[in-house]
Amino acid sequence: MARILIIDDDQTICKMLSTMVSEIGHDTTCRYTLNEGLKEVVSNPYDAVLLDVQMPDGSGLDILPKIRETPSSPEVIILTGFGNVDGAEIAIKNGAWDYIQKTDSPRKIILPLQRVIQYRDALKKVQKSTVALRLNGIVGDSSPIRACFNLLAQAATSDANVLLTGETGTGKEVFAEAIHANSPRHSNNFVVVDCATLPEALVENMLFGHERGAFTGADKTREGLIKQANKGTLFLDEVGELPLSVQKGFLRVLQERRFRPLGSRREIESDFRIIAATHRDLDDMVKHGLFREDLLFRLRSMTIALPPLREHPEDIKPLAIHHIYKLCEHYGMETKGFSSGFFKALEAYGWPGNIRELFNVLESTLAAAKNAPTLFEKHLPVNIRVLFAQSSLRKEISAKGDLMEGPNPAKTLPMLQDFHKAMEKKYLQDLIRITMGNIKEACRISGMSRSSLYDRLKRHRLSISK
């Protein structure tokens, strides 16, 4: 039995919905103001909330994010007397399950509610089966990361192919390992295929293996990585770099789980599970003929999109503490303490290189701090401290500016130098996007030399992977 909360000021509607929900076997509670509704959902767990938009004490859309953030994180179905496109967009973007007009038939309200209940049941089953989820050192408690943990748990209990997407440094490989570690295949091989670094000429040889004498220099039979992943997991890292020439052959292996090593007359079988990862937009690559659509379709039975660190800054502190402790242990150092300013400085930075960049910075910081028992902002690299100082200053100026009355021309125009910098950064971002990170092409379009381009990218802390 699921628990449903109805928040609507119209008592007739509440009664009608309550009856309908009870008839399909679920428990309901009604509240007639937003304030009462919010109090109720904070104090008691619910699976779903039916929420009216126009309430005497405000708009239901305003409390939608708060409801989603409550401990039971119920799904919310918005009910409205007068549906409008903008309202629907706001609702969905804020995490609503659905947006329904009250004038629709009662069945139209009950159907999505039944789907919510099915979804929550499935989620509870997964959560029960993953009580002891081995996270392999993945740290984070923000809602974007928790959402990824839920998907990780689902991926681990199924045998579906998984595509991990996300910017460089967001932890795709660590997630792939965690899926494997929590799957029934965990006692077998986790085989990494680094598609970006295997020379094109070697990819097939490494994947499929070869027979002795298959070509000059093949004086020993080589077992391919696909065979080594038998009963385990084959992790295709940077799958977007897999040469088109190999994609076709690999698709066949994925479909049939059989392949023929180079120079061999017979096919061999391998029962492997695929986890692929990429920082590229594979749909875009498909559009440009750089990636096979049928292969993409096969690879992403399930997708986990890992968020960039800037989208879950609340995890910076636990990540930093965890990593510093780990480093101190490795280096045989006393555990360090942290000043509050240290974390503020870390949080003020944008982390274009994500968690990997954070870890690299922490390693430098530790080296800079030497035997100091506490880490302060001064131990951080200069670029991060400068940004922190600038951001603090900007906040101060903005706070002062807000107190001033009347137009403030200084607020509307930036310094010419800042404007120039911002424009240059925007140009470089567009250049990376248009060329999909191809440095040669970027140099051709921009007319810059390779070293000059790298220099500017570095100055703006941009990575060509984006």
Place this chain on the structure above:
Amino acid sequence: MSVLLYAPVSKPIRERYQHEIEKLVPREEIETYRTKEDLSSRLRLPRKDIALAVLIATNKKKFLEIFSLCELLGDLRIILLLSDRKEDTIFEGHRLRPRFLGYADSDLKVVAPVLKNMLSVGIESGNLPERSGDPAWVKKESVNAGADLVNSHSAKVT
């Protein structure tokens, strides 16, 4: 930025690997270790400047020594060359999560092209730190062992 080479092998073999790596990385930027103790001590020092590690095991004992450093190797990018092709050795080898797993007795010529790509891709994607001043620090000489392999393969496979 350095490449860490762990080669607990005879001098001629070590020099052959060093030679392959030197095609890509200046000699002074290759840190070579011959004993597990030395490697272990190095891994307990800050290693921000290490781009990746080439680890060679010429027998099972040497491999187990490498494996015992698993925790210390952490997320270092690894090229691992195994001593044999036995199932259990390969299984343990994959547990080190190497970016490339090959064999000490046959993959000498493969190391250079793989290393070259790892260095270039690593720098371009921000996975590896740049060498000061020159981002394209990977030596430009052509390293075409991979191409040789495939060319000869195309010529002979029927």
